[in-house]
Amino acid sequence: MLRVWKLFCIGFFVFSQSVFADEIDVMTQNQYLGADLAPVIGAATADPFDPIAFNSAVIAALEQVAANRTAERINVQAGLIAKRRAHVVGLQEVFEFGCIDANPADDDACAVPRIAGAFADHLAETLLALNGAYVEAATVVNLNLPPDGAPLPGIPFNIDGLDAFLTVKDRDVVLARYDVTTQVVPYNDSCAKPSENGCNYNVVFGPFEIPLPGSLPPIEFSVERGYVGIDATISGATYRIVDTHLEVKDPPIPAVIQNAQAFELTGVLGATPPDITLVALGDFNSSPDDPLVQDPLLGLFPPYVQFMALGYTDAWTRWTDNRPGSTCCQETDLGNKKSALEQRIDIIFSRELPTRVIRAHVLGGKVSSKTHPPGQGLWPSDHGAVAAELHF
Numbered sequence: 278m279l280r281v282w283k284l285f286c287i288g289f290f291v292f293s294q295s296v297f298a299d300e301i302d303v304m305t306q307n308q309y310l311g312a313d314l315a316p317v318i319g320a321a322t323a324d325p326f327d328p329i330a331f332n333s334a335v336i337a338a339l340e341q342v343a344a345n346r347t348a349e350r351i352n353v354q355a356g357l358i359a360k361r362r363a364h365v366v367g368l369q370e371v372f373e374f375g376c377i378d379a380n381p382a383d384d385d386a387c388a389v390p391r392i393a394g395a396f397a398d399h400l401a402e403t404l405l406a407l408n409g410a411y412v413e414a415a416t417v418v419n420l421n422l423p424p425d426g427a428p429l430p431g432i433p434f435n436i437d438g439l440d441a442f443l444t445v446k447d448r449d450v451v452l453a454r455y456d457v458t459t460q461v462v463p464y465n466d467s468c469a470k471p472s473e474n475g476c477n478y479n480v481v482f483g484p485f486e487i488p489l490p491g492s493l494p495p496i497e498f499s500v501e502r503g504y505v506g507i508d509a510t511i512s513g514a515t516y517r518i519v520d521t522h523l524e525v526k527d528p529p530i531p532a533v534i535q536n537a538q539a540f541e542l543t544g545v546l547g548a549t550p551p552d553i554t555l556v557a558l559g560d561f562n563s564s565p566d567d568p569l570v571q572d573p574l575l576g577l578f579p580p581y582v583q584f585m586a587l588g589y590t591d592a593w594t595r596w597t598d599n600r601p602g603s604t605c606c607q608e609t610d611l612g613n614k615k616s617a618l619e620q621r622i623d624i625i626f627s628r629e630l631p632t633r634v635i636r637a638h639v640l641g642g643k644v645s646s647k648t649h650p651p652g653q654g655l656w657p658s659d660h661g662a663v664a665a666e667l668h669f
Contacts, residue, residue, distance in 0.1 A: 311342035343394035355406035367520030386439035417475030475505025539580030596637035
């Protein structure tokens with residue numbers, strides 16, 4: 278009888294820990310649009326503008342997106358999410374590429390085989406692959422071409438003598454598991470650049486212009502980045518989850534842009550009520566290896582340094598000090614045989630110190646994660662996903 282009682286007490290203790298402890302499982306995944314857009318932006322901003330070079334850059338990018346087989350990759354990403362069963366998932370680079378034939382009656386530019394596979398809504402495909410297990414809880418739009426009021430329905434391009442218009446949308450999206458109650462954080466009520474449920478940063482790369490033929494005014498755009506958040510209620514506890522994608526710091530893009538974005542974000546996060554547990558996650562394009570060097574323009578430090586200086590906890594280091602946890606980056610065509618992940622720039626930060634962090638893993642970075650055929654297909658993204666279970 279004593280042995281039975283001991284077993285009962287142990288079982289009750291384990292059960293009560295799992296049910297009543299404040300814990301949340303979160304995940305962040307840069308989905309990867311499928312190509313490097315730097316050549317397109319470079320061609321768009323060249324002085325003088327060369328329409329032939331710009332068109333070639335657009336076609337090359339679309340060919341790369343199509344070759345990277347978005348639908349197959351997203352199915353793998355969705356499988357990783359479904360297997361993990363995280364409460365909340367932050368996604369970045371959630372693109373939608375659209376195509377409009379310039380002459381619908383006789384053109385078929387959008388169906389040219391080598392680019393047709395590029396045209397898809399990555400968010401819709403993600404939700405479809407998740408089959409109702411997750412819902413779109415909040416979204417910020419970072420790029421929307423053409424912008425409202427543009428003189429054409431898209432960016433004009435020509436392929437094989439056929440004319441069409443390209444539309445492009447980039448978003449950061451927070452997904453919530455179907456059984457998690459969520460509410461959008463109304464950041465867009467007070468920020469300078471509201472965008473759908475979230476905000477775009479004040480300091481961005483741009484603005485730029487894409488010249489159009491004839492006397493049409495150019496299409497103006499900036500490389501926007503943003504942030505968006507939700508309050509999620511899990512077992513009676515409320516957590517604020519904020520998803521972001523900061524600018525890169527690769528030439529010709531100066532580090533001051535991502536530094537300024539991080540400074541803006543930490544200021545916004547600082548207003549989070551103390552009774553809400555705050556978690557910020559996403560692709561910060563900044564790592565623990567960033568030097569303690571201030572940029573010369575604003576005197577700001579790199580994003581990772583800023584968060585740590587403010588007392589945030591990097592969940593990965595709470596889990597382990599001896600595993601690299603690299604998340605970036607596979608080759609542009611995703612065809613490299615061995616993983617090329619060597620930087621840890623996809624981060625889960627928490628304002629409150631977790632009592633412990635368990636099951637922290639980089640997902641999608643093993644050869645077994647590739648698309649079919651097993652071990653020989655494409656990586657699901659150029660970034661590995663990061664997931665962790667945080668206890669408070």
